Amino acid sequence: MNLIKDGDRAIIGHDGIYKIMVVKKGKHASFAKHKFAWDACIGRSWGHTWQIQQGKLEKLDSNEACGESVVSKVLDNIQSGADNRNAADLSEKGQNLERECIMEMREEKKGEELIEKIARGNADFESKTRFTQEKFVRHKQKKHGGRIEILKPSMNLIVHQKLAVERTKGAYFDVHEFATMIAMANIHANSKVLLADHSSCFLSGAILSKLKGGSGELVSVFQGQLGDSPPHVPLQNYEFPDEVWDQLLYYPAKSLGKATISGDFELPELKDEDEDLPPQAKKQKTDTEDNKREEDKSRISRRERQEKRLKKYSRAVELMKEKLECLIIAPKHHPLPWLFMLLPFLKPSCPFVVYCDKKEPLMEIFNKLHERKSAVMLSINSVFERTVQVLPMRTHPEVHMPGNRGYVLYGISVL
Amino acid sequence: MGFFEFRDTIQENDTVIIYISNDDLFPITVKKGEVKQTKFGAIKHNEIIGKKFGSRYDCARGYVFLLFPNPEIWTLALPHRTQILYTPDISRIVFELGLSNGKVVCESGTGSGSLSHALTRGIYPAGHLHTVEFHEERSKKARQEFEDHGLSKNITVYHRDVCAEGWPAEVDHKADAVFLDIPAPYKAIEHVKRALKLEGGEFCNFSPCIEQVQETCVKLREKGFTNIKTIECINSQTTVKTSHFPMPDFGVDYKDLEAAGVMPTNCEKIGTYVKRLEKGAKPKTRNLKEEDEKAENAVEKEELKLSECNFVVKSALAKRSQYGHTGYLTFARLPPRDESL
Numbered sequence: 001m002n003l004i005k006d007g008d009r010a011i012i013g014h015d016g017i018y019k020i021m022v023v024k025k026g027k028h029a030s031f032a033k034h035k036f037a038w039d040a041c042i043g044r045s046w047g048h049t050w051q052i053q054q055g056k057l058e059k060l061d062s063n064e065a066c067g068e069s070v071v072s073k074v075l076d077n078i079q080s081g082a083d084n085r086n087a088a089d090l091s092e093k094g095q096n097l098e099r100e101c102i103m104e105m106r107e108e109k110k111g112e113e114l115i116e117k118i119a120r121g122n123a124d125f126e127s128k129t130r131f132t133q134e135k136f137v138r139h140k141q142k143k144h145g146g147r148i149e150i151l152k153p154s155m156n157l158i159v160h161q162k163l164a165v166e167r168t169k170g171a172y173f174d175v176h177e178f179a180t181m182i183a184m185a186n187i188h189a190n191s192k193v194l195l196a197d198h199s200s201c202f203l204s205g206a207i208l209s210k211l212k213g214g215s216g217e218l219v220s221v222f223q224g225q226l227g228d229s230p231p232h233v234p235l236q237n238y239e240f241p242d243e244v245w246d247q248l249l250y251y252p253a254k255s256l257g258k259a260t261i262s263g264d265f266e267l268p269e270l271k272d273e274d275e276d277l278p279p280q281a282k283k284q285k286t287d288t289e290d291n292k293r294e295e296d297k298s299r300i301s302r303r304e305r306q307e308k309r310l311k312k313y314s315r316a317v318e319l320m321k322e323k324l325e326c327l328i329i330a331p332k333h334h335p336l337p338w339l340f341m342l343l344p345f346l347k348p349s350c351p352f353v354v355y356c357d358k359k360e361p362l363m364e365i366f367n368k369l370h371e372r373k374s375a376v377m378l379s380i381n382s383v384f385e386r387t388v389q390v391l392p393m394r395t396h397p398e399v400h401m402p403g404n405r406g407y408v409l410y411g412i413s414v415l
Numbered sequence: 416m417g418f419f420e421f422r423d424t425i426q427e428n429d430t431v432i433i434y435i436s437n438d439d440l441f442p443i444t445v446k447k448g449e450v451k452q453t454k455f456g457a458i459k460h461n462e463i464i465g466k467k468f469g470s471r472y473d474c475a476r477g478y479v480f481l482l483f484p485n486p487e488i489w490t491l492a493l494p495h496r497t498q499i500l501y502t503p504d505i506s507r508i509v510f511e512l513g514l515s516n517g518k519v520v521c522e523s524g525t526g527s528g529s530l531s532h533a534l535t536r537g538i539y540p541a542g543h544l545h546t547v548e549f550h551e552e553r554s555k556k557a558r559q560e561f562e563d564h565g566l567s568k569n570i571t572v573y574h575r576d577v578c579a580e581g582w583p584a585e586v587d588h589k590a591d592a593v594f595l596d597i598p599a600p601y602k603a604i605e606h607v608k609r610a611l612k613l614e615g616g617e618f619c620n621f622s623p624c625i626e627q628v629q630e631t632c633v634k635l636r637e638k639g640f641t642n643i644k645t646i647e648c649i650n651s652q653t654t655v656k657t658s659h660f661p662m663p664d665f666g667v668d669y670k671d672l673e674a675a676g677v678m679p680t681n682c683e684k685i686g687t688y689v690k691r692l693e694k695g696a697k698p699k700t701r702n703l704k705e706e707d708e709k710a711e712n713a714v715e716k717e718e719l720k721l722s723e724c725n726f727v728v729k730s731a732l733a734k735r736s737q738y739g740h741t742g743y744l745t746f747a748r749l750p751p752r753d754e755s756l
């Protein structure tokens with residue numbers, strides 16, 4: 001059985017709002033301004049829902065864990081009106097309780113009691129219909145309820161959490177586009193994957209978690225030059241064992257141009273010491289993925305590190321010469337040069353996907369591929385997704401839905 | 416053959432996908448001496464053995480491509496025995512179920528096996544798919560197909576009624592994830608719960624009608640599932656086409672109209688033009704591209720008048736009618752059942 005341990009990474013939150021944190025015995029953390037101590041959850045199962053109560057975690061029984069249980073509890077002894085003819089308008093003389101007062105009450109009152117207080121503090125709450133009241137309670141419960149789930153990180157949860165954070169910062173792929181890319185690229189644990197990913201390595205993390213336990217390998221072509229490693233990737237949330245890191249290989253883009261023209265792939269030379277590097281280059285290097293990881297893991301010598309990097313480069317070259325079985329491209333740059341640079345390293349009859357948040361660059365690629373007759377099954381995909389609220393007598397699509405969507409070009413290479 | 420063990424060369428007994436166009440592709444099982452008739456003419460099996468996957472095969476009246484199957488291509492090529500799920504829904508289902516190598520997943524109904532292949536890819540090579548279908552003939556055909564695709568070790572098909580009996584007792588509390596695509600999913604939730612691991616797991620339901628979703632959600636809440644969420648995905652798939660807009664003829668040269676300040680821009684600069692074909696000239700063919708290029712050059716050389724030209728636009732076009740609503744996807748999570756832990 002899998003239980004929560006001190007030092008584990010955990011995904012905590014509720015209703016689609018999550019954070020990734022490290023469980024620390026004797027320490028506090030906070031979620032939505034609710035502060036709590038971790039101790040109560042250590043040694044318990046993953047996946048429970050907890051109530052934050054005066055700074056402590058209290059496990060909820062499964063019949064209480066569902067948000068709807070709060071709705072019925074709170075409204076149990078509250079009257080309701082037949083319709084809203086006498087109800088105050090939304091913005092008018094609504095809440096009688098001051099915000100500070102609510103924040104103070106959060107400290108002492110139990111979840112449902114607090115919500116009931118807030119409800120009663122609302123002008124003529126009892127004259128409103130049951131449906132209006134339920135909606136109100138659901139909303140306040142999300143905001144002030146102080147409930148969290150503590151979940152074991154998995155690829156889909158990590159991606160959901162990360163994408164939700166990133167999307168608030170601007171154009172980025174969303175969960176559906178991400179899912180489409182991973183599926184259409186036909187990735188399974190034994191796949192040989194070629195990747196150009198500049199999406200803060202979302203894709204490398206997800207792909208590696210798919211390759212885990214299989215014979216698959218991932219060749220990541222990164223923007224950099226001979227001797228570099230890819231930028232430090234925020235993959236610690238996955239807590240991959242060492243074997244998975246061995247499945248990650250890479251090769252720098254700046255050496256690829258020459259290699260495709262001459263067929264000769266350069267490899268970095270082993271140097272005894274890095275001392276001859278200018279200090280600036282050294283500084284840059286400490287930011288790279290394998291350095292960081294390995295530095296805090298143990299004191300492997302520079303030499304060994306270089307050897308390890310050389311091994312990753314050489315294996316990547318071997319695989320590129322043999323050609324790989326799927327190709328994924330999600331660059332910051334124009335995707336067309338990336339695709340035509342990497343397509344020769346894809347075996348015939350294998351899928352490729354290209355992500356772009358604009359359609360036009362993909363249309364350009366589509367035309368060129370069509371002209372060269374180098375691919376079939378070409379299509380450009382985007383999806384219109386909406387969430388539906390499903391409740392007895394109150395089912396409807398939600399008001400908010402994602403606006404600008406990205407596009408995924410799909411094709412199969414042919415001879 | 417191994418559906419997920421890519422191989423370069425076609426061998427006897429392989430499942431090969433014959434690609435004619437995005438809307439016209441079908442599978443064949445390669446057998447020495449057999450011949451397959453297509454609209455372009457015959458495909459002789461003997462001639463494709465030893466060829467590379469991805470190569471072109473010339474028939475009498477056109478050519479096809481020989482492709483290695485994968486779940487997305489299979490979904491488009493498979494013989495339909497039922498309604499099936501398509502890639503936009505499938506990719507989301509597989510993602511949300513959190514599948515990875517070694518996991519155990521339960522499905523019902525198997526139907527035409529469109530989803531089953533993608534579920535299996537998610538758990539391949541160490542995991543297992545237990546799929547239940549109450550239509551005997553369909554369950555047999557699916558079992559045969561999975562065997563032909565080299566997936567028997569990863570998929571078991573059971574012929575039974577999932578609402579009455581659920582999955583076999585050996586599967587109890589073994590599943591990491593369960594998926595339903597049947598007319599009355601709300602009647603099977605108890606069995607879903609039985610199949611899922613005691614430490615909890617993921618559930619997904621696909622239903623075309625909102626009434627089924629409604630009842631399923633009520634049942635899920637009743638049985639202690641949390642994080643119940645329903646979404647609808649409508650995929651828009653486009654291909655790129657070239658369109659021609661004839662330029663109107665006002666009896667004078669466009670240059671003069673620009674000089675007079677009537678035309679707001681230098682029309683020649685705003686894009687590409689091709690000479691309009693004379694009446695009775697060879698009509699546009701599918702292979703327009705090369706002709707376009709020749710014609711484009713012609714515009715430059717001969718200084719053609721724009722009024723004799725077509726303005727060329729490349730645009731992304733969807734089909735006139737495409738899949739809109741397929742169904743609602745409902746996701747839910749079952750928390751661990753042991754309250755003491």
Ligand SMILES: C[S@@+](CC[C@H](N)C(=O)[O-])C[C@H]1O[C@@H](n2cnc3c(N)ncnc32)[C@H](O)[C@@H]1O
Nearest residue numbers: 499500524526527528529530548549576577597
């Ligand atoms: C729409 S099809 C599923 C299609 C499948 N998801 C696919 O992608 O190919 C539904 C299938 O469920 C089967 N089915 C319906 N009710 C069932 C039940 N109670 N037990 C087992 N199978 C059932 C039907 O026979 C049918 O083949």
